[in-house]
Amino acid sequence: MKTALITGANRSIGFELAKQLAGQGIFVYLGARSLAKGNAAVQELNETGLKNLKAIEIDVTDPDSIFSASKTIETEQGKLDILINNAGILGKSPQGAAATAVEEIRNVFDTNFFGVIGVTQAFLELLKKSDSPRISNITSGLGSLTLHSDPEWKYYQVKTAAYGPSKSALNAYTIVLAHELANHNFKVNAIDPGYTATDFNNYSGPGTVEDAASFILKHTLTDNNGPNGKFFSNDIEDSTGISPW
Known part of the structure; x- marks a missing residue:
């Protein structure tokens, strides 16, 4: 059985990812900053008939928490097949470039950027023991420099000094x-x-968590001839789904 770790998985898209992955017969470590919240999420999924899940405490901004999670999975599984770096924060709003405090920008980067690096590096050796290791970094269209430079882009006016740059x-x-x-x-x-x-x-987006999770898994559960080093977006309206950087 393949094993996956999803960070920030006790709610929203991460929760739906755990549900869909477990539904495909993959053992899922449902990562959450609070073990109590993680266990509650697992119990909810257990009640739907899904049993191949376990909550694991992991705070992507805490090196000790990351190390502890990696040692738990190493002891219990010996390898990791799929890492989905899903945990992220938006930060305080508004986020004007001239007025947003450096501390606030640093706080967002700590989770969205440095947190991903810390988790990835900690689990790399376990991933190398897999026959088909996969790492999916959950990003945003707001991270595309090309789209942000195009006045015709539908989200052109949505500028953030912390979230988008992270x-x-x-x-x-x-x-x-x-x-x-x-x-x-x-x-x-x-x-x-x-x-x-x-x-x-605040539930302002038009998409559903079910569709979002399906899109992520489509580009995660690929075969060994699948794409590598690409930027896929569910907001791109062509058959490839490839976004400009």
């Missing part, structure tokens, strides 16, 4: 990581689930 940085890291791991059978991609109705945005 995802741009994540995209850049994804490119470097994918290149570095390409000869180890890894597939590493940045995936934007699209503007989805979640508590993250």
Whole structure:
């Protein structure tokens, strides 16, 4: 049985990812900053008949928490097949470039960028023990520099000094990581689930968590000939789903 870890999985898209992955027969570690909240989420999924899940406490901004989670999975599984770096924060609003405090920008980057790096590096050796390791970094269309420079883009006016740049940085890291791991059978991609109705945005998005999770898994559960180092977006209206960087 393949094993997956999803960070930030006790609610919203992460919760739906855990549900869909477990439904495909994959053992899922449902990552949450609070073990109590993680256990509650697992219990909810257990009640639907899904049993191949376990809550694991992981705060992506806490190196000790990350290390403890990696040691737990190493002891229990010996490897990891799928890592979905889903945990993220929006930060306080508004986020004007001239007025947003450096501390606030740093706080958002700590979770959305440095947190992903910390988790990825901690689990890399376990992923290398998989026959088909996959890393999906959950990003946003707001991280696309090309789209943000196009006045015709539908979200052109949505500028954020902390959130968007944190995802741009994540995209850049994804490119470097994918290149570095390409000869180890890894597939590493940045995936934007699209503007989805979640508590993250006060349910203002038009998309559903079900569709968002399905899109992420479509570009995660690929075969060994699948794409590597790409930026997929559920808001791109062509057959490839590939977003400009």
